Amino acid sequence: MSNHQALKQAYVATINQLSPRFTHAVTVTFKTRAYVLPKSYAKCTQNPNNVFVTAQKYQPESYKWTDKKVLGDWKWLNEEVAESTLDYFYAKLAFMAYGKDTKRTSTKAYSQPTMLTSIEGLISDKRIHAHLAIGNLPENIDIRNTIERAWWACDFAHHSIVIKPLSNTYGWLDYITKEANVGNVEALRIQSIKQPQIYLSDIGVENSL
Numbered sequence: 001m002s003n004h005q006a007l008k009q010a011y012v013a014t015i016n017q018l019s020p021r022f023t024h025a026v027t028v029t030f031k032t033r034a035y036v037l038p039k040s041y042a043k044c045t046q047n048p049n050n051v052f053v054t055a056q057k058y059q060p061e062s063y064k065w066t067d068k069k070v071l072g073d074w075k076w077l078n079e080e081v082a083e084s085t086l087d088y089f090y091a092k093l094a095f096m097a098y099g100k101d102t103k104r105t106s107t108k109a110y111s112q113p114t115m116l117t118s119i120e121g122l123i124s125d126k127r128i129h130a131h132l133a134i135g136n137l138p139e140n141i142d143i144r145n146t147i148e149r150a151w152w153a154c155d156f157a158h159h160s161i162v163i164k165p166l167s168n169t170y171g172w173l174d175y176i177t178k179e180a181n182v183g184n185v186e187a188l189r190i191q192s193i194k195q196p197q198i199y200l201s202d203i204g205v206e207n208s209l
Contacts, residue, residue, distance in 0.1 A: 008180035011188060012173055019169040021114045021195070022135040024143060028151055029129040029158040030085065033076045036155045077156055079122050083189075085156045086130060090115055090194050093150035097137050112196040113137055117189040118176040131176040133166070136196060 075081065094102050094112050101111035114136040121128035137143050144163050151157050166172055179187035 007185060008177050011177045011180055011190065012170070015116060015173050015177075015188075015190065015193075016170055018114070018116065018133075018193070018195075019173065021199070022116070022133040022166055022169050022172075023137065024134045024147070025162075025164045025166050025172045026132040026134055026147060027129060027162040028089075028132065029127060029160040030077050030082055030156045031158050032127075033074055034155040036073055036075050075155075077128060079119070081156060082119055082122070082128055082130070083192075085154050086117055086119075089150055089154050089157075092153050093134075093147060096146050096150050097141055109197040110136075112194070114193075114195040114199070116173075116176075116193050118179065118187050119189065120179055120187055122187075123184060129160075131172075133169070133172060133176065 090113065093115075097113060098107075098111040101107040104111075113134055116133040118131045119128065120126060120131065134147065137146070147163055148161060151161055152159075177188050179185075
Protein backbone atom coordinates (compact mmCIF):
# COMPACT_ATOMS: atom_id res chain seq x y z
CA MET A 1 0.00 0.00 0.00
CA SER A 2 1.37 3.42 -0.98
CA ASN A 3 1.63 6.34 1.42
CA HIS A 4 -1.15 8.12 -0.47
CA GLN A 5 -3.48 5.15 -0.17
CA ALA A 6 -2.70 4.81 3.52
CA LEU A 7 -3.47 8.49 4.08
CA LYS A 8 -6.74 8.18 2.18
CA GLN A 9 -7.80 5.23 4.33
CA ALA A 10 -6.91 7.19 7.46
CA TYR A 11 -9.05 10.11 6.26
CA VAL A 12 -12.00 7.84 5.55
CA ALA A 13 -11.70 6.14 8.93
CA THR A 14 -11.64 9.52 10.68
CA ILE A 15 -14.57 11.17 8.92
CA ASN A 16 -16.59 7.95 8.99
CA GLN A 17 -17.06 8.62 12.72
CA LEU A 18 -19.40 11.40 11.59
CA SER A 19 -21.34 9.17 9.18
CA PRO A 20 -24.50 8.87 11.33
CA ARG A 21 -24.94 12.64 10.97
CA PHE A 22 -24.94 12.69 7.16
CA THR A 23 -28.14 12.10 5.22
CA HIS A 24 -27.49 13.49 1.72
CA ALA A 25 -24.75 13.36 -0.90
CA VAL A 26 -24.48 16.58 -2.90
CA THR A 27 -22.29 17.59 -5.84
CA VAL A 28 -22.22 21.23 -6.93
CA THR A 29 -20.40 22.83 -9.84
CA PHE A 30 -19.02 26.37 -9.97
CA LYS A 31 -19.18 28.94 -12.73
CA THR A 32 -15.73 29.92 -13.99
CA ARG A 33 -16.68 33.58 -13.64
CA ALA A 34 -19.67 35.55 -12.39
CA TYR A 35 -21.04 39.09 -12.57
CA VAL A 36 -21.21 40.05 -8.91
CA LEU A 37 -23.53 42.83 -7.78
CA PRO A 38 -22.67 44.97 -4.74
CA LYS A 39 -23.83 43.45 -1.46
CA SER A 40 -25.95 46.51 -0.72
CA TYR A 41 -28.13 45.72 -3.74
CA ALA A 42 -29.62 42.68 -2.01
CA LYS A 43 -30.64 44.85 0.93
CA CYS A 44 -32.27 47.42 -1.28
CA THR A 45 -34.27 45.06 -3.49
CA GLN A 46 -36.46 44.32 -0.49
CA ASN A 47 -38.08 47.64 -1.41
CA PRO A 48 -37.90 47.63 -5.23
CA ASN A 49 -39.83 50.88 -5.66
CA ASN A 50 -37.13 52.73 -3.79
CA VAL A 51 -34.09 50.61 -4.62
CA PHE A 52 -31.90 53.31 -6.14
CA VAL A 53 -32.70 55.97 -3.56
CA THR A 54 -32.01 53.53 -0.74
CA ALA A 55 -28.91 52.06 -2.39
CA GLN A 56 -27.25 55.45 -2.64
CA LYS A 57 -26.88 55.46 1.13
CA TYR A 58 -24.95 52.19 1.07
CA GLN A 59 -22.65 52.23 -1.93
CA PRO A 60 -23.19 55.18 -4.28
CA GLU A 61 -20.14 54.38 -6.42
CA SER A 62 -21.76 51.11 -7.53
CA TYR A 63 -24.80 52.69 -9.15
CA LYS A 64 -25.31 54.79 -12.27
CA TRP A 65 -28.11 57.00 -11.07
CA THR A 66 -29.13 58.65 -14.34
CA ASP A 67 -29.84 55.29 -16.00
CA LYS A 68 -30.88 53.52 -12.78
CA LYS A 69 -28.31 50.85 -13.52
CA VAL A 70 -26.59 48.65 -10.98
CA LEU A 71 -22.84 48.43 -11.56
CA GLY A 72 -21.30 45.08 -10.67
CA ASP A 73 -17.95 43.46 -11.39
CA TRP A 74 -16.88 40.35 -13.27
CA LYS A 75 -14.99 38.06 -10.92
CA TRP A 76 -13.08 34.89 -11.76
CA LEU A 77 -13.24 31.66 -9.82
CA ASN A 78 -10.27 30.61 -7.71
CA GLU A 79 -9.76 28.60 -4.54
CA GLU A 80 -10.57 31.49 -2.22
CA VAL A 81 -13.77 32.30 -4.13
CA ALA A 82 -14.81 28.63 -4.13
CA GLU A 83 -14.35 28.43 -0.36
CA SER A 84 -16.22 31.68 0.31
CA THR A 85 -19.03 30.53 -2.01
CA LEU A 86 -19.43 27.33 0.01
CA ASP A 87 -19.41 29.35 3.25
CA TYR A 88 -22.22 31.51 1.86
CA PHE A 89 -24.10 28.42 0.67
CA TYR A 90 -23.86 26.92 4.16
CA ALA A 91 -25.15 30.12 5.77
CA LYS A 92 -28.08 30.28 3.32
CA LEU A 93 -28.87 26.60 3.83
CA ALA A 94 -28.86 27.00 7.62
CA PHE A 95 -31.21 29.99 7.51
CA MET A 96 -33.56 28.42 4.94
CA ALA A 97 -33.72 25.23 7.01
CA TYR A 98 -33.94 26.68 10.51
CA GLY A 99 -34.83 30.35 10.12
CA LYS A 100 -34.19 32.56 13.15
CA ASP A 101 -33.44 29.50 15.29
CA THR A 102 -29.87 29.81 13.94
CA LYS A 103 -29.56 33.06 15.94
CA ARG A 104 -31.63 32.45 19.07
CA THR A 105 -29.59 31.70 22.18
CA SER A 106 -31.88 28.83 23.17
CA THR A 107 -31.76 27.05 19.79
CA LYS A 108 -28.64 28.04 17.84
CA ALA A 109 -26.46 25.30 19.40
CA TYR A 110 -28.27 22.63 17.40
CA SER A 111 -29.99 24.58 14.60
CA GLN A 112 -27.24 24.21 12.01
CA PRO A 113 -26.61 21.63 9.27
CA THR A 114 -23.59 19.35 9.25
CA MET A 115 -21.44 19.67 6.11
CA LEU A 116 -18.23 18.00 4.96
CA THR A 117 -16.59 19.40 1.82
CA SER A 118 -14.17 18.17 -0.82
CA ILE A 119 -13.22 20.62 -3.60
CA GLU A 120 -11.89 19.07 -6.80
CA GLY A 121 -10.50 20.55 -10.01
CA LEU A 122 -8.23 23.18 -8.47
CA ILE A 123 -5.03 21.45 -9.61
CA SER A 124 -6.34 19.62 -12.67
CA ASP A 125 -8.10 20.40 -15.94
CA LYS A 126 -11.46 19.31 -14.53
CA ARG A 127 -14.14 21.92 -13.97
CA ILE A 128 -14.02 23.02 -10.34
CA HIS A 129 -16.72 21.30 -8.32
CA ALA A 130 -17.38 20.23 -4.75
CA HIS A 131 -18.63 17.01 -3.23
CA LEU A 132 -20.56 17.50 0.01
CA ALA A 133 -21.92 15.27 2.73
CA ILE A 134 -24.80 17.08 4.42
CA GLY A 135 -26.98 16.23 7.38
CA ASN A 136 -28.83 17.51 10.45
CA LEU A 137 -31.60 19.11 8.42
CA PRO A 138 -35.18 19.28 9.74
CA GLU A 139 -37.40 16.42 8.61
CA ASN A 140 -40.35 18.73 7.99
CA ILE A 141 -38.75 20.64 5.09
CA ASP A 142 -38.31 19.80 1.42
CA ILE A 143 -34.60 19.02 1.69
CA ARG A 144 -33.89 18.80 -2.04
CA ASN A 145 -35.61 22.10 -2.77
CA THR A 146 -33.93 23.82 0.18
CA ILE A 147 -30.44 22.71 -0.87
CA GLU A 148 -31.09 23.76 -4.48
CA ARG A 149 -32.37 27.21 -3.51
CA ALA A 150 -29.46 27.80 -1.14
CA TRP A 151 -26.95 26.86 -3.85
CA TRP A 152 -28.58 28.87 -6.63
CA ALA A 153 -28.52 31.94 -4.38
CA CYS A 154 -24.71 31.96 -4.70
CA ASP A 155 -23.04 34.17 -7.31
CA PHE A 156 -20.80 31.37 -8.60
CA ALA A 157 -23.44 28.64 -8.57
CA HIS A 158 -23.57 26.70 -11.83
CA HIS A 159 -26.98 25.20 -12.59
CA SER A 160 -25.52 21.70 -12.27
CA ILE A 161 -26.30 20.16 -8.88
CA VAL A 162 -26.86 16.54 -7.87
CA ILE A 163 -28.61 15.65 -4.61
CA LYS A 164 -29.13 12.08 -3.44
CA PRO A 165 -30.21 10.57 -0.12
CA LEU A 166 -27.33 8.60 1.36
CA SER A 167 -27.83 4.85 1.41
CA ASN A 168 -24.13 3.95 1.63
CA THR A 169 -22.48 6.71 3.64
CA TYR A 170 -19.12 4.97 3.89
CA GLY A 171 -19.03 4.57 0.10
CA TRP A 172 -19.68 8.29 -0.42
CA LEU A 173 -17.03 9.30 2.11
CA ASP A 174 -14.58 6.94 0.41
CA TYR A 175 -15.42 8.51 -2.96
CA ILE A 176 -14.97 12.14 -1.91
CA THR A 177 -11.51 11.38 -0.50
CA LYS A 178 -10.29 9.87 -3.80
CA GLU A 179 -8.02 12.86 -4.55
CA ALA A 180 -5.74 11.72 -1.71
CA ASN A 181 -4.84 8.71 -3.89
CA VAL A 182 -2.95 11.06 -6.22
CA GLY A 183 -1.40 13.14 -3.46
CA ASN A 184 -3.97 15.96 -3.39
CA VAL A 185 -4.55 15.91 0.35
CA GLU A 186 -5.91 19.47 0.35
CA ALA A 187 -9.07 18.59 -1.58
CA LEU A 188 -10.84 17.29 1.53
CA ARG A 189 -11.47 20.23 3.86
CA ILE A 190 -11.11 18.09 6.95
CA GLN A 191 -10.27 21.07 9.16
CA SER A 192 -13.37 22.96 8.01
CA ILE A 193 -16.16 20.54 8.85
CA LYS A 194 -19.28 22.55 9.63
CA GLN A 195 -21.60 21.26 12.31
CA PRO A 196 -23.81 22.40 15.18
CA GLN A 197 -22.09 23.58 18.33
CA ILE A 198 -23.77 20.82 20.31
CA TYR A 199 -21.75 18.19 18.40
CA LEU A 200 -18.46 19.69 19.55
CA SER A 201 -18.95 17.94 22.88
CA ASP A 202 -18.33 14.59 21.15
CA ILE A 203 -14.76 14.38 22.37
CA GLY A 204 -13.71 11.23 20.55
CA VAL A 205 -14.53 12.47 17.07
CA GLU A 206 -13.45 16.07 17.48
CA ASN A 207 -10.05 15.25 18.93
CA SER A 208 -9.26 12.99 15.99
CA LEU A 209 -9.95 15.64 13.34
